[in-house]
Amino acid sequence: RKEVEQDPGPFNVxxxxxxAFNCTYxxxxxxxxxxxxxxxxxxxxxxxxxxxxxxxxxRFTAQLNRASQYISLLIRDSKLSDSATYLCVVTDxxxxxxxxxxxxxxxxxxx
Amino acid sequence: DAGITxxxxxxxxETGRQVTLMCHQTxxxxxxxxxxxxxxxxxxxxxxxxxxxxxxxxxxxxxYVVSRSKTENFPLTLESATRSQTSVxxxxxxxxxxxxxxxxTFGSGTRLTVV
Numbered sequence: 001r002k003e004v005e006q007d008p009g010p011f012n013v014x015x016x017x018x019x020a021f022n023c024t025y026x027x028x029x030x031x032x033x034x035x036x037x038x039x040x041x042x043x044x045x046x047x048x049x050x051x052x053x054x055x056x057x058x059r060f061t062a063q064l065n066r067a068s069q070y071i072s073l074l075i076r077d078s079k080l081s082d083s084a085t086y087l088c089v090v091t092d093x094x095x096x097x098x099x100x101x102x103x104x105x106x107x108x109x110x111x
Numbered sequence: 112d113a114g115i116t117x118x119x120x121x122x123x124x125e126t127g128r129q130v131t132l133m134c135h136q137t138x139x140x141x142x143x144x145x146x147x148x149x150x151x152x153x154x155x156x157x158x159x160x161x162x163x164x165x166x167x168x169x170x171x172x173x174x175y176v177v178s179r180s181k182t183e184n185f186p187l188t189l190e191s192a193t194r195s196q197t198s199v200x201x202x203x204x205x206x207x208x209x210x211x212x213x214x215x216t217f218g219s220g221t222r223l224t225v226v
Binding site (some may be wrong): 034041046 | 213
């Protein structure tokens with residue numbers, strides 16, 4: 001079983017739509033969680049950290065469910081510029097916990 | 112310019128050749144990381160370093176060598192390149208092993224093709 005699993009998509013949504021991505025992780029001891037965004041042929045960039053109580057950054061809302069070991073990302077009022085791949089990231093199972101990345105969910109926002 | 116830079120951006124090399132990918136960061140971050148990204152596998156950790164002269168293996172270290180003589184540089188060497196090492200390589204840095212606020216910051220990547 002992969003440490004981080006994501007639906008690869010693509011999710012094709014019209015501009016203005018609300019879209020949600022889920023991610024499951026296998027390490028119940030993971031302490032840190034992030035969503036990264038990666039544009040085509042570019043480096044991953046931090047979108048937001050995910051905190052236990054859930055957090056919001058503008059149109060983006062992240063939730064963490066430790067009991068079920070999943071993380072979600074909700075994007076409201078989608079923009080064309082939101083088209084990208086969204087990577088779910090958690091700390092891994094090693095003794096020195098490092099970040100381990102999901103394979104990403106691709107989002108395509110259309111007119 | 113402040114940041115993390117990788118060179119070269121693109122590289123084509125032949126099977127069996129040695130090739131070195133460079134990574135330089137100006138923040139004096141303690142931790143540096145090398146990942147490779149392949150379709151269907153996402154980002155996989157090759158090696159990481161906690162400080163100068165301290166390196167450790169990641170998930171996929173075979174065929175790679177790293178060194179870190181200075182805090183700001185973390186070169187990755189493919190000793191004898193193979194076609195399976197064709198990939199996009201990303202270097203990253205962080206002040207701590209996991210910075211809960213900012214995660215890792217990545218360089219712009221090196222696209223390596225082994226022919």
